[in-house]
Amino acid sequence: MMNRFVFIAKMLLIGAILTSCNSKNKETAEQKDSVKTTSKTPASAKKTIVFFGNSLTAGYGLDDPSQAFAGLIQKRIDSLGLSYKVINAGVSGETTSGGNSRIDWLLKQPLDIFVLELGGNDGLRGIPVSETRKNLQAILDKVRAKYPDAKLVLAGMQIPPNMGQKYASEFKAVYAEIADKNKITLIPFLLEGVGGESKLNLPDGIHPTAEGHKILAENVWVRIKDLL
Template identity: 50%
Template sequence: MNEIKNILFFGDSLTAGYGLADAENQSFPALIQQKVNVAGLNYKVLNAGVSGDTSAGGLNRLGYWLNRPVDVFILELGINDIIRGVPPATTLTNLQKIIDQVKAKYPQIKLALMGMELPVFIPGAFAKEFRSIYRKLADSNQMAFVPFFLEGVAGIAHLNLRDGLHPSAEGYKIIADKVWPVISKLI
């Protein structure tokens, strides 16, 4: 029998499944695990999502997660940086450091980046710079890339929790269906 390989989902509340009644079964990583199981693939999903986490917080806790075998690394961080007013250049640097550490520990690892967007009504250079960091990271690191993780869900009331920021269980199903083709190519 083949050994089980690990897919590490490293992110914030959008990975953790914040606000879901049953995050263990309804979160984005849990839904991907279900798709892995249906496909008969020998992979275990690890959910390393922490609500409220920033790129700096992720960088600080990365070592803990890299102390176990990781074959596929899915990075979803950065939106909380914007909420806290962290300059996009700092977010870019922190995310690149995370990627560098992952690649240094596991040179053969397969990587995917979940991009974030800001609403178009947020004007100016700050928003434009933030929108560009994910594409830069994906291109410079040859990562599989989802340009906007919340595409098809953001701003749609019935697909989000009452806070309007976090997807509902139904919203995560849409996200998982959209992102699965990107992840499935890595495994």
């Protein structure tokens, strides 16, 4: 009988020890979870980068829009632990005129970095360079007026010479002119290393593949990383 009581006492003691250990483990796990939660930056506290463009920004033709260069920039930012969120404000078919009409609505939300990628469709349609220049400047003026502390970036574009060598040269030059006039960051040619490369573009020869967008993302990153 005595041996039976000793056995029961030992089992109760073991049970109490296990319960205590489980409780401590739970507390430790909860503490870790608490640290993880508090270490994350709330979405509302993150600064905002807006990519304002056309189908290139929107990721036309890709199975997953996050494979476009704007989405890849977000992944790079996240991997570095930087407190920025990317907003992809690309609309396929957008011209600088359309962008100038749309920008007022977009500026209802705060932004810290504004990347302007428009003009390609102007060039393909043969819109006068003077008109493209006027619209790009108007967009930048509106952003600066609403958010004077925002950092502005202009993505340069080029078009094939089949529109005429004079037109193509004037079109290419307008981006550097605007960037210099406004003292803002210039991405000389967004499609550098991709434009004209059939293996990096969709069958239309205009829009990059997922691999092409990786190169675009790098073209953008080298110009904006120091702004973050």
